[in-house]
Amino acid sequence: MVETADRLSDAEATPEQYLLLVGGLRALSRGEHASRSILDSYLLRVMALSGWAPSLGDCARCGAPGPHTHFVAQMGGLVCTNCAPAGSPRVAGSTLELLRSLIRGEWDAVDAAAHSDTAAASGLVSAYAQFHLERGIRSLAHIAAPFSAAPADDYPADADPSREGIR
Numbered sequence: 001m002v003e004t005a006d007r008l009s010d011a012e013a014t015p016e017q018y019l020l021l022v023g024g025l026r027a028l029s030r031g032e033h034a035s036r037s038i039l040d041s042y043l044l045r046v047m048a049l050s051g052w053a054p055s056l057g058d059c060a061r062c063g064a065p066g067p068h069t070h071f072v073a074q075m076g077g078l079v080c081t082n083c084a085p086a087g088s089p090r091v092a093g094s095t096l097e098l099l100r101s102l103i104r105g106e107w108d109a110v111d112a113a114a115h116s117d118t119a120a121a122s123g124l125v126s127a128y129a130q131f132h133l134e135r136g137i138r139s140l141a142h143i144a145a146p147f148s149a150a151p152a153d154d155y156p157a158d159a160d161p162s163r164e165g166i167r
């Protein structure tokens with residue numbers, strides 16, 4: 001959890017991400033919920049704050065309205081049968097409900113979930129987080145470069161971003 005937060009804050013750090021981390025660590029230390037669910041919820045929510053929430057409704061690729069049952073981490077979450085690569089695993093409806101509860105922080109539903117759904121959801125979250133954190137930080141750093149941590153020679157000398165917003 002801390003490692004994820006550390007890697008995210010390389011690209012951007014927001015108070016919301018910090019509060020989410022503190023809340024997650026507190027829940028872990030108090031044993032309020034299964035540690036795996038706390039981590040999964042943290043990962044989903046911190047990615048959502050960064051704009052990388054998995055699609056759990058419409059098709060992540062073509063936007064076709066859900067519900068869909070193919071979850072493909074590399075494509076951004078749920079995808080329709082037309083977009084899903086052949087052989088993509090299907091996800092049980094109860095597992096998808098658990099994913100929605102994890103991202104919303106609905107702990108009554110999370111705590112009541114069947115072990116099989118908890119395990120399946122955790123596998124999806126891990127795959128999704130791993131894929132998107134590896135790729136996302138690089139692309140986010142690229143997008144954010146003109147505004148923050150770009151090396152000085154990456155933009156013209158007259159484009160000083162520190163001057164913008166000072167009026």
Ligand SMILES: [Zn+2]
Pocket residue numbers: 059060061062063064079080081082083084
């Ligand atoms: Zn589609």
